[in-house]
Amino acid sequence: MKRYLLLFVFLLIGQLVVAQDKQLPAPRTEGGMPLMEALKNRKSVREMSAKMLSDQQLADLLWAANGVNRPDGRRTAPSAMNCREIEIYVYTAGAVWLYQPEQNSLRHVLNGDFRAEAVMQDFAKEAPVLLVFVSNYEKMARMNEQQRSFFEATDVGYVSQNVYLYCTQEGLNTVVMAYIRQEDIKKRLGFNGRALLAQAVGYAK
Numbered sequence: 001m002k003r004y005l006l007l008f009v010f011l012l013i014g015q016l017v018v019a020q021d022k023q024l025p026a027p028r029t030e031g032g033m034p035l036m037e038a039l040k041n042r043k044s045v046r047e048m049s050a051k052m053l054s055d056q057q058l059a060d061l062l063w064a065a066n067g068v069n070r071p072d073g074r075r076t077a078p079s080a081m082n083c084r085e086i087e088i089y090v091y092t093a094g095a096v097w098l099y100q101p102e103q104n105s106l107r108h109v110l111n112g113d114f115r116a117e118a119v120m121q122d123f124a125k126e127a128p129v130l131l132v133f134v135s136n137y138e139k140m141a142r143m144n145e146q147q148r149s150f151f152e153a154t155d156v157g158y159v160s161q162n163v164y165l166y167c168t169q170e171g172l173n174t175v176v177m178a179y180i181r182q183e184d185i186k187k188r189l190g191f192n193g194r195a196l197l198a199q200a201v202g203y204a205k
């Protein structure tokens with residue numbers, strides 16, 4: 001009995017350790033490919049290997065996407081009325097995380113592989129990093145539905161393009177997708193907002 005109790009405590013501790021938030025390394029914000037070269041090479045590529053990105057690449061990718069780039073908390077992507085409503089969920093083979101731009105960290109959301117539940121295309125179900133862009137309606141409380149849908153659709157486009165440019169300069173493949181399971185994503189993650197787009201990121205095969 002004592003042995004089972006001990007095992008249970010170990011499993012519980014293990015679960016707590018796994019469920020901890022993850023501090024990312026400081027993003028590398030210098031250098032990289034010249035912008036004009038990145039624009040020249042930007043493209044969608046629908047094939048990627050299962051090889052996981054490093055924590056440094058993940059930090060750089062997320063910072064490029066929508067990280068804090070000024071002391072007042074403003075971001076690499078513009079947002080209508082400075083709402084900063086676009087949030088980035090990071091789906092991997094083992095868990096789902098939520099990017100915390102102010103802390104440069106990942107908040108643990110769920111353990112498990114939910115990529116196939118979020119997207120429809122096979123290559124994206126196997127992408128080592130699947131970003132899901134969600135608008136947070138708590139941050140758009142003063143807007144009506146028409147404003148919300150215009151602003152969220154516009155704002156998410158900038159974030160996606162930032163991801164494209166980061167991936168181009170890092171030699172990673174990426175594709176943005178509107179063809180996603182919006183309701184299943186929302187049901188699983190339970191946010192007050194809308195799942196707008198997903199973007200698969202990975203090394204070439």
Ligand SMILES: Cc1cc2nc3c(=O)[nH]c(=O)nc-3n(C[C@H](O)[C@H](O)[C@H](O)COP(=O)(O)O)c2cc1C
Pocket residue numbers: 042043044045046121175176177178179180
């Ligand atoms: C809003 C938006 C939604 C898209 N949705 C999908 C999608 O669901 N699946 C997909 O494979 N590609 C999707 N794409 C990628 C486009 O098909 C792609 O950008 C287009 O073919 C041009 O190719 P390029 O990105 O290489 O220039 C989407 C692109 C945008 C901007």
